[in-house]
Amino acid sequence: MDLLQNNFSTFLQGFGYTLLSSVIALVVSMILGTFFAILQILPQKWVQKVGNIYVQVFRNIPLLIITFFFFLVVAKVIPMNGFTAGTIALSLYTSAFIAETVRAGILSVNSGQMEGARANGLSFWQAMQHIVLPQAFKIALPSLGNQFINLVKNSSILAFVGGLDLMYQGNMVAANTFDTFGTYIIVALFYLVITLPLSYYMQHLERKLKHAA
C-alpha cells in the first residue's frame, strides 16, 4: 500500500497515457479496419489485393517490430516521440485484426440486404453505411470486444519506447523501489480498471442489440 501511495501520481500518469493511447488507437483502428474490410469485398481484384496485403502485413508482424519501425526508422524522417510511434503502431496492428473481424461480419450479412438496398436506389456506399455495416458490426461485436481488450493490454508496448504508459511507469517504479512483485500487481489492477468495465460494456451492448432485433 505504501508502494501505491508513494508512487500514486506516477501510476496515475501512466494510467492516463495508457487510456489516451488506447482510446486513440481504438478509434483509428476501427476506421482503418472498416476501410480495409470494405476494400477486400469490393469487386475490383486489385483493390481487394491492396486490402489483403495491408491486413497480412500488419497482422503477421509482431507489434514490437512495427513499434520499433516507427520509433527508430520513420522517426528519422518524421520526428515523433515514443507515445506517438507506439500509438500509431498499435492502431495499425489492431486495425488489421479489426479488418478481418469486420470483413467476416460483412460476409455473414445476407447478400439480399445489399441487393435490396441497391434495387431500392441506394448507392453502394449508402447501402454499406446504413444497411450492411450496422448489421455487420452487430454480428462482429463479440470479437470486436476481444480486439478492444487486447488493444488495451497491447498498449503496454509503449513501455519499450518510452511512451510514459502504465507499464513504463511500472518499470520505473519497480526499478526505483526494487519491489517488482508489488509494483506489477498494482499495474495489473490499473489495467483491470480499464479492461473490466470495457468488457462489461461490450457484453451489455451485445445484450441490448440482441433484444433490439
Add this chain to the structure above:
Amino acid sequence: MEKAKKRQFGIIATIVLAAVIVLGLMWATATAKKNQEHQDTLARVEKLGRIVWGVKADTKLFGLMDTKTGVSKGFDVDIAKALTVQLSKQTGVPMSAEFVPVSSSSKIQLLKNTNIDGTVSTMTITPEREKIIDFTKQYFDAGQSILVKKDSGIKSIKDMNDSKYTIIVVVGTTAAEETKKFAPKAKLLAVQDYATGMQALKAGQGQAMSTDNAILYGFATENPDYQIVGGTFTHGPYGIAFDNDQGPMIRETNKALATLKKNGVYNKLIKKWFSNVPGLDWHELEAK
C-alpha cells in the same frame, strides 16, 4: 438445460473460479515469502558446487552476448570466472561458474528469488540498493557521462538543462535517477536496454545517451560519429552484489578480489578489455 439448472451451474462455476483465484494468490504469496526467507549464499554454493552469476548481455566490454554461442563475454564475466576459481581455492570446495543474462531492471529481483547467487553486472554501489542487497568492495571505478553526436555542439551535461533536449537512459540504472539532478529541465527517455538506447539516439529520439563512461566507451568505439563529452559528473564505482545479509559470502569475495588485484589477474583482465578503447587511459584503471 432448464433455467434453474443453468443458474445453479453459473453459481458453482463462479465459486470454483473464485476458489482457484484465492488459492492461487495464497500459493504465490507463500512462494514469494519462502524465497525471501534467509538462505546463506556461501553455504548454498558450496553445497551445490556451483555459483550462478548474473551478467549483462547487452553491454560491450563488460557483458555482451555472443549471438553464436549464447554466452556473454566481457570484463564482468572474466572477473566472475576468476572469482569462482579463487573462491574454490579459499574454501577448498571445487565450484564451477554458471552464467545467466540479466537486465538492469531484473537483476535485484533475480537475486532475491535466488535465481542467481551473485551478480557482476556493471552495478553501481548506491545507498538505496545497499538497503536491500549486499555489495562487495568496488571492483571497477566508474562515473556517469554522456554520449552525443559529434556535431551536436553539446559540451557537457550542463548544456542539456533545457526542455528541448531528451536524454536517453536505461530503466533500472543509476543514470536514470542521477540525470534528473544534473539536467532537471531535460526530458528523459527510458528504454529497456542499451542497444535500444543507442538505436533511439541514432534515430534522433534523444540528443544524448547517459550512463557510466565505461559503458559509453563501448558504444563510442562502435559508432565513430558519436563521442563522450564533459568527462564524468558522478562517481559511482561498481560492486559485486549478493542478497541481503550475506556476511560470509561478502567476506570471502572481498578476500578473493583483493587476491586477484594483488596477483596480477585483475590487471591482466583490465588490459585484455580496455587497452584498445580509444580515448581511454586504461592504466588509470589498473590496481595499484
Add this chain to the structure above:
Amino acid sequence: MSMIEFKNVEKYYGNFHALKNINLEIDEGETVVLIGPSGSGKSTLIRTVNGLEEIQEGQLLVNGFDLHDPKTDINRIRKNVGMVFQHFNLYDNKSTIENIMLAPRLVLKRDEAENKKMAMALLEKVGLADKAANMPSELSGGQKQRVAIARSLAMQPKALLFDEPTSALDPEMIGDVLDVMRDIAKDSSMTMLVVTHEMSFAKAVADRVIFMADGQILEDSSTEAFFNNPTEPRAQQFLSQVEHH
C-alpha cells in the same frame, strides 16, 4: 413509348449461356407476366433490367438509357425502377416505416415530414399502418412482402419488377399480396414485369404473357391468346403442369 427494350441481348455466367438472343419490348403502363420452368432464366432476365446482373452483348434500354453503356449511371435508372424479391430483402436493422423512408430520404432528399406522410399513406394502402414501428423480424412473410412493395412504391418508380413475390409465402398470405399488386396494376402509368407461377393472377391482370425456356423467349403473346391456344409445345406442356397443380 417503350419503357424496357431488349435488343439481341446475351448474358453469360462464366461459360454458361443464361440469356440467348433476347428481344423484348415492354411499353409504359403495360403489365407483363414472365413464366417458364425452373432455371429457364426468368430471374436472370428480370435482374438485368435494373443492373443487378450485367449483360455481355446487345442493347438493353430502360427508360431510354442503355444499361450496357458504361457511361450510363446505373443509380439513376434504379431510382426509376423498383424491385420486389422472392425473399423480401427488407432492411433487418430498420423498422417498417424506416424501411420505406430510407431511400427517399437518402436518394431523393425528400423533405422529412413529407416523407413520413407518404410512407404512412403507403402503409395504409398495403394495410399495415399499425405495423409502422415494428421490426421486420416481427412481421409475417405476407406482411414483409407488402412492406417491400410499399418500399418500392415510395420511390415513385416508373416500372416495378417482381421476382416470384409470392413463392416464399404460406398459401393464406398470397391473396393479400396479390391484391396489392392488382391495385398497382390498375394505375395505368405503372409498368410491371412480374415473374410468377400464379396463373389466376396472370389471367386477371396481365396484358401480355412471356414464356421462357433454356434462356430463350419461346412465346410472347397477349394473355388471352397465350392461355387459350399457346403455340409452343413446351408452353402447352408447362401450362398443363401448373394448372393441374
